[in-house]
Amino acid sequence: MQPTPAQLAALDAADPLAHARGRFRLPEGLVYLDGNSLGPLPAALPDALAATVAGEWGDGLIRSWNDAGWIDLPVQLGAAIAPIVGAEPDSVVACDSVSLNLFKLASAALGLRPGRRTILMEADDFPTDAYVMQGLARLAGVTLKRVPRADLLAALNDDVALLLLTHAHYVTGHVHDMAAMNAAAHAVGALTLWDLSHSAGALVVRLDADGADFAVGCGYKYLNGGPGAPAFAYLARRHWDAALPALTGWMGHAAPFDFAGDYAPAAGARRLLTGTPPILAMRALEAGVATFAGIDLAQAEAKSRALVHLFADGAAGLPGVTVDAPPAGRHAAHVIIRHPQARRVMAALIARGVVGDMRPPDAMRFGFPALTTRYADVGLALAALQAVLASGEWQDERFAPRGMVS
Amino acid sequence: MQPTPAQLAALDAADPLAHARGRFRLPEGLVYLDGNSLGPLPAALPDALAATVAGEWGDGLIRSWNDAGWIDLPVQLGAAIAPIVGAEPDSVVACDSVSLNLFKLASAALGLRPGRRTILMEADDFPTDAYVMQGLARLAGVTLKRVPRADLLAALNDDVALLLLTHAHYVTGHVHDMAAMNAAAHAVGALTLWDLSHSAGALVVRLDADGADFAVGCGYKYLNGGPGAPAFAYLARRHWDAALPALTGWMGHAAPFDFAGDYAPAAGARRLLTGTPPILAMRALEAGVATFAGIDLAQAEAKSRALVHLFADGAAGLPGVTVDAPPAGRHAAHVIIRHPQARRVMAALIARGVVGDMRPPDAMRFGFPALTTRYADVGLALAALQAVLASGEWQDERFAPRGMVS
Structure with missing residues (x-):
């Protein structure tokens, strides 16, 4: 059962953690579901790091071990x-x-x-x-x-x-x-x-x-x-x-x-x-x-659990994939969707702007960190996954495995 | 025996490695003789690191493990x-x-x-x-x-x-x-x-x-x-x-x-x-x-040796310090000058813009990396050391030990 855009918009509107996404620089238009592998860039970092490099290292040099x-x-x-x-x-x-x-x-x-x-x-x-x-x-x-x-x-x-x-x-x-x-x-x-x-x-x-x-x-x-x-x-x-x-x-x-x-x-x-x-x-x-300042981790865990379930439930009806049911009770903030050609399907998804990762042999992994994931992202990701599976575009040569990191 | 400014200027003018200093951002007016502890900032780094942070991490995210x-x-x-x-x-x-x-x-x-x-x-x-x-x-x-x-x-x-x-x-x-x-x-x-x-x-x-x-x-x-x-x-x-x-x-x-x-x-x-x-x-x-592109390390070693000897010879005549004679033949690119209040003397030197470090109990350490040190720096450092020792200013309260790193 796929949630409707209106349902997701209502959930985002009611999300007490929605403001935390503003603490990051996320690329426009990307649905990033791999914060479980590499978290996104904190918005405050570029200036802070530039100050450390130019001021603390460049000017302060060895003195910064104490002074900074x-x-x-x-x-x-x-x-x-x-x-x-x-x-x-x-x-x-x-x-x-x-x-x-x-x-x-x-x-x-x-x-x-x-x-x-x-x-x-x-x-x-x-x-x-x-x-x-x-x-x-x-x-x-x-x-x-x-x-x-x-x-x-x-x-x-x-x-x-x-x-x-x-x-x-x-x-x-x-x-x-x-x-x-x-x-x-x-x-x-x-x-x-x-x-x-x-x-x-x-x-x-x-x-x-x-x-x-x-x-x-x-x-x-x-x-x-x-x-x-x-x-x-x-x-x-x-x-x-x-x-x-x-x-x-x-x-x-x-x-x-x-x-x-x-x-x-x-x-x-x-x-x-x-x-x-x-x-x-x-x-x-x-x-x-x-980026965790003032964040209630019980709220974060509950939000990620809700996102995982929405996504898993939505994916369960898609052709050619099987969803690992999230463990009962507490579970991690990610979920596994299996496909015999997981690597290719994930590559095709990434080309559509939905980023997860995969673990051999057949697991696509999607992560739902509470600070950066919107409920709307669940809908966008499900739509992209549906399109990739329905079109069979993952069979295209450009999605053949390449690179070391999966 | 202290070298004259004219002698040092001639050595700088003839130095085949003099150009390498332009590869770094060094603070104006500072004589930095602690590259043996923390090398200075490469001039190319701030832009390169900003691109890695914003482009590779911020935009590329997990994909940069392969793509970047x-x-x-x-x-x-x-x-x-x-x-x-x-x-x-x-x-x-x-x-x-x-x-x-x-x-x-x-x-x-x-x-x-x-x-x-x-x-x-x-x-x-x-x-x-x-x-x-x-x-x-x-x-x-x-x-x-x-x-x-x-x-x-x-x-x-x-x-x-x-x-x-x-x-x-x-x-x-x-x-x-x-x-x-x-x-x-x-x-x-x-x-x-x-x-x-x-x-x-x-x-x-x-x-x-x-x-x-x-x-x-x-x-x-x-x-x-x-x-x-x-x-x-x-x-x-x-x-x-x-x-x-x-x-x-x-x-x-x-x-x-x-x-x-x-x-x-x-x-x-x-x-x-x-x-x-x-x-x-x-x-x-x-x-x-x-920063080592095209650098002949035999030239670098020879230059550091020359700098160490000039500095050690010049310091040997100063009151209240003893100079560890550089080992015969090959030796490291630094030299030790001893004073019973080494930490205070070094603090006073740093206040005068000459930065070395110290190792307990009585060793002031001065490093002469070939890529960033000018012969003129030897003269400036010796003059500052002479002034600190002659004035006794290192006894001032503001040069009392503080901070963890020496």
Whole structure:
């Protein structure tokens, strides 16, 4: 059942988050449903970044580490991200990538649970999570165990040092009950590490209240921090003193500018820092995080859920595609529509100005971030999808696969 | 002995690299002698970065991973850096930080030398190198051995998996004979990892010809890539197939967009990539590396050496300071001048428009990058130093220590 333009217009008119779209520069006429992969450009960034480049770097030069506050950006940005994921400010820092932050926190978990030899994670999670754990397991001489979601609880035992979970799955959209999984892990003495890449900025997350031990998340998706933006890392207060990551760089030292010979961890989450922070990227992430000022994440999650359902329901009747029904209850802010030639159909859609992405072999993924997506976009996207499928234009040579990124 | 303005003007007039200064935006009237810590702003960057932000991110959005070539930037930038460090193009990638790249390559070395349990490095090298190795040694269960420079050769034995050396020392300016140290390490079956942070872009480096196994280097110093710029990593061709870092992220996978369940390393140095590349920072590094177009590094090294000697000779006669004599033969492009109140003296110098930095407890460091430093700057810096010392103005309250970064 496809919604009518009038229905969608009424929903947009009543949307309490409609104003947030004005915080971004979006190309005229484009229906952008891939903010789950790369958030759009915050309108405030071009001027802010130009000032950082010309003023702070060009004129201030080395003095800007103090004078422009560069040295504090990882901690300051962590504090700005903290409320978005339900954490206290000093528990979060912005740094490096999701992959590297996973390694840091998982290695810290092994140190906190000596004698335990297993890292447990869900099979079919986002690949980099598995790759990072494979590398860590090989180096540390522990076992990585990957099991289907249904078998996770049964696999928890007293050899498990760490349970690594993705809060919202990058394909299925399934959302774990964070409090329940933390409790189950803690019941056998295991620690938990949450990947919030598809949650932070899209869903309500309550790391502190739900008892998480560690978490990481992405800066370039829902947080709108720009391509390859720094990620973030969370360390629960109860681990501030004892957690020691294996990646111990100078910016995580208690006194980096003493140039001491031996590593001594900084207080709290600051010990998760490693190398010199990338200032231009930090400024972009700062502008991205600022787009969440005053946003009620419960409203955002509810809006994205409504958009996902409208789109999924509308697509269900289209010829040649199958829609993955959004999981009952909470789910991610994206939805999967399958077609045997997903890559070509998506290319044809993009040519019509509707941008999503695809995941092999047959999944087209459409994301509905609450800050930038209008209800009207659902109608435009459904109309374009219908046109692409009805015309068969995706079979055209110009939509043959090309390029590395899908 | 202080050079006369006329002597310095003649040297500038005859300088074959004088034109390179026009490739940067330097603040009017500032004598910037800290390019060894943060290189100045390339003149081409503000426009290039604005185009990346507005055009590639703002308009192109997710499509720019292919259309703007974002996905290839780490490899492409590596290829651009390669000739600066004497490497073939596919042996170098730009990514992450020096700290993280050290961990990757050292962990790969342990895998290539199973059974060997020692990482050997020089005592008093830049702290992050030691911190990273301490973290790796703890996780992998190997021993980190740190010995003075004079004892390095004696400490090489058949338990050493890796010899980690800094090519040009960040304080003393000592430069190792890379070919000789590689040969000595290889004679006992050990591998070598070179930190080029104070060499790349300042000195002639010949990684391939001198037989290095691994190397890392900094993007934000002599390469002018901006504050916290991505670093680079080098993997000699003979290790392309067998070297496997413990940090195994999705961008180092043979086929990242297949989303395969198990890690499989990409060919060559690409396997050293981990998370999604930070595009804004990559564009800045690209502009920084481009400032080396057509530069003869032998000329650059010779010019920096001449500048260092002029400055050191001129400072030797000033009251209250002692000059660390530049090492005989090759040395880094900076020099150390000591004063018991180095931090205050440097602050007073900066107030007079001469910018260097300091390293505890008593070292003022002055860097002389060949692309941006004029011979005339030596005279201006010496005059300012003389004035600060003669007046005793550094004792003024406004030059008391403040801020975190020194």
